[in-house]
Amino acid sequence: MTSRTRKAYRVQATEGPLVELLRRLGRWALEHVRGTGRAGIFLIYAVRGIVRRPGKFHSVLRHVHFIGTKSFFVIGFTAAFTGMVLGLQGYYTLSKFGSEGLLGAAVALSLIRELGPVLSALMVTGRAGSAICAEIGIMRIEEQIDALECMAIDPHAYLITPRLVASLVAVPLLTAFFDVVGIVGGYLVGVSLLGVNPGAYLDGMQRSVEWLDVYMGIVKSFLFAVLFVWICTYKGYYAGVDRGSFGPEDVGRATTDAVVVSSVAILVSDYVATSILL
Amino acid sequence: MAGTDARAIIEVRNLNSFYGQRQVLRDISFHVPAGKVTVIMGVSGCGKSTLLRHLIGLKPTGPGQIFVDGKDLAAFDSREMEAYRKRIGVLFQAGALFNSMTVQDNIAVPLRVHTRLAEPTISIMVRIKLHQVGLTRFGDYMPSQLSGGMRKRAGLARALAMDPEILFVDEPSSGLDPITAAGLDDLILELREAMGMTLIVVTHELESAFRIADQLIVLDQGRVLAAGPPESIRESRDERVVQFLSRRADERARDQEGYLAELLAAAGGRDRS
Numbered sequence: 030m031t032s033r034t035r036k037a038y039r040v041q042a043t044e045g046p047l048v049e050l051l052r053r054l055g056r057w058a059l060e061h062v063r064g065t066g067r068a069g070i071f072l073i074y075a076v077r078g079i080v081r082r083p084g085k086f087h088s089v090l091r092h093v094h095f096i097g098t099k100s101f102f103v104i105g106f107t108a109a110f111t112g113m114v115l116g117l118q119g120y121y122t123l124s125k126f127g128s129e130g131l132l133g134a135a136v137a138l139s140l141i142r143e144l145g146p147v148l149s150a151l152m153v154t155g156r157a158g159s160a161i162c163a164e165i166g167i168m169r170i171e172e173q174i175d176a177l178e179c180m181a182i183d184p185h186a187y188l189i190t191p192r193l194v195a196s197l198v199a200v201p202l203l204t205a206f207f208d209v210v211g212i213v214g215g216y217l218v219g220v221s222l223l224g225v226n227p228g229a230y231l232d233g234m235q236r237s238v239e240w241l242d243v244y245m246g247i248v249k250s251f252l253f254a255v256l257f258v259w260i261c262t263y264k265g266y267y268a269g270v271d272r273g274s275f276g277p278e279d280v281g282r283a284t285t286d287a288v289v290v291s292s293v294a295i296l297v298s299d300y301v302a303t304s305i306l307l
Numbered sequence: 308m309a310g311t312d313a314r315a316i317i318e319v320r321n322l323n324s325f326y327g328q329r330q331v332l333r334d335i336s337f338h339v340p341a342g343k344v345t346v347i348m349g350v351s352g353c354g355k356s357t358l359l360r361h362l363i364g365l366k367p368t369g370p371g372q373i374f375v376d377g378k379d380l381a382a383f384d385s386r387e388m389e390a391y392r393k394r395i396g397v398l399f400q401a402g403a404l405f406n407s408m409t410v411q412d413n414i415a416v417p418l419r420v421h422t423r424l425a426e427p428t429i430s431i432m433v434r435i436k437l438h439q440v441g442l443t444r445f446g447d448y449m450p451s452q453l454s455g456g457m458r459k460r461a462g463l464a465r466a467l468a469m470d471p472e473i474l475f476v477d478e479p480s481s482g483l484d485p486i487t488a489a490g491l492d493d494l495i496l497e498l499r500e501a502m503g504m505t506l507i508v509v510t511h512e513l514e515s516a517f518r519i520a521d522q523l524i525v526l527d528q529g530r531v532l533a534a535g536p537p538e539s540i541r542e543s544r545d546e547r548v549v550q551f552l553s554r555r556a557d558e559r560a561r562d563q564e565g566y567l568a569e570l571l572a573a574a575g576g577r578d579r580s
Contacts, residue, residue, distance in 0.1 A: 167406070176403040176462075179363055180417045180469075181392035187420075273326060 078190030088191040096157045097199030108207040112214025133230035134237035136215035141246045145208040150253035154291045158261040162287035165265030166280035200254035245306045261287040316341040322371030333529045344506045346516045349526035355509045396471035400478045402462030404450035411446035414465045436464040456487040476508045
């Protein structure tokens with residue numbers, strides 16, 4: 030018996046590496062296609078929840094509080110320093126060409142078009158996204174999601190939809206707040222510290238910022254709002270499901286994944302959105 | 308709707324179940340009489356929790372069928388599944404309470420979603436359920452502030468919120484001290500007496516199983532080893548049943564050949580790498 034098994038192994042070893050590589054590649058590809066499909070269906074169910082189960086206002090409000098209000102301080106802080114550093118860098122660059130007057134325009138445009146939406150989305154992902162993912166992941170491993178299903182309650186509509194709606198409300202508002210604080214930060218450094226003419230700062234801003242710029246920022250903030258909630262809730266919802274194990278380490282892994290994937294998705298989609306909108 | 312006669316409310320026919328390549332249930336058949344306590348018993352890993360997940364529609368049935376009132380569970384559309392789930396209550400192993408809300412809010416969840424009752428009515432119903440499980444004073448507590456046994460009882464109150472016709476209970480006594488566990492058993496018997504509920508209890512505790520069961524189903528390595536009223540199981544001459552009941556089961560001795568094969572496979576695997 031042993032000689033036969035040995036032989037079998039040897040045969041397998043000769044055709045092994047290439048076949049094994051192909052097999053793994055196939056499995057990897059299939060898993061990703063399936064995962065993408067599942068994530069798409071997941072989002073559709075969450076969106077369907079908006080139509081199917083209107084109301085439940087206080088649930089949305091609770092999540093707006095969590096995603097939005099509680100991120101206020103960290104967003105303001107980040108925005109102030111981003112605006113200040115933009116003022117500093119912009120001033121030294123522009124002064125080389127003797128055009129410090131354009132500082133207001135430079136700060137406002139970079140904030141409204143790019144940094145506002147992207148940085149606020151990244152900050153919200155780090156602060157609220159990880160928590161959302163962990164919360165839903167714990168519900169998964171403690172059978173709370175199963176319990177919802179057994180009570181004939183659609184877990185997508187009950188858990189995901191309110192968070193999606195709340196994010197669509199909170200993230201654009203946070204982005205607007207980020208822009209304003211950032212512009213004020215740039216003003217403080219540029220005008221009060223480095224002595225740029227205040228009229229030039231404000232006038233340059235007013236003349237160069239157009240509706241398209243603001244529009245682009247708003248579209249992006251809605252896009253990022255959906256992306257971050259989608260990825261973070263999805264990762265939590267399916268924590269451990271593929272491995273068939275439901276332990277605390279699965280929640281940890283899901284949370285790390287959620288933050289990394291959301292952040293990358295935000296940056297990649299930012300590029301795509303910019304190239305389409307420009 | 309729950310009759311007092313012993314008509315079968317759920318019937319399982321030749322059910323097989325897999326996790327990937329691994330088969331966990333083999334050709335399971337039995338029926339659940341209405342208004343009785345059916346206990347599914349077996350050692351850990353025998354597939355009893357998997358069977359429960361099939362019965363409540365959380366795991367799709369593979370080869371084999373489950374009939375609820377004569378209708379195939381696998382053929383249920385989403386509306387029928389919803390209707391079925393409104394008829395059942397499930398107590399999960401650790402209670403599965405929602406951490407973010409108080410005990411009374413937990414119990415109110417199904418009432419708030421499925422009914423249009425006014426808030427005062429809901430709060431009265433919640434209080435009745437809390438009283439039923441002996442947690443009257445703990446409505447305002449968060450689940451994390453409760454002991455394991457209390458969490459289970461709170462989970463039971465939530466499972467009872469919609470007055471289900473069929474109640475599924477997963478391991479009522481696991482992780483509890485004997486006295487608390489016995490209390491939970493009494494509660495289960497009360498439910499059958501007072502409300503004529505059909506109960507399906509999954510457990511590995513022999514004592515508790517014999518105490519509450521009208522019908523016992525003994526699972527072993529994914530197969531039904533024995534089924535019938537507790538007395539007939541107790542008097543069974545079947546070697547494995549006797550072994551199971553006297554807890555002398557030695558998995559390795561019982562499955563020597565499999566063990567040997569496993570060792571060889573492990574050695575072979577090392578050879579290859």
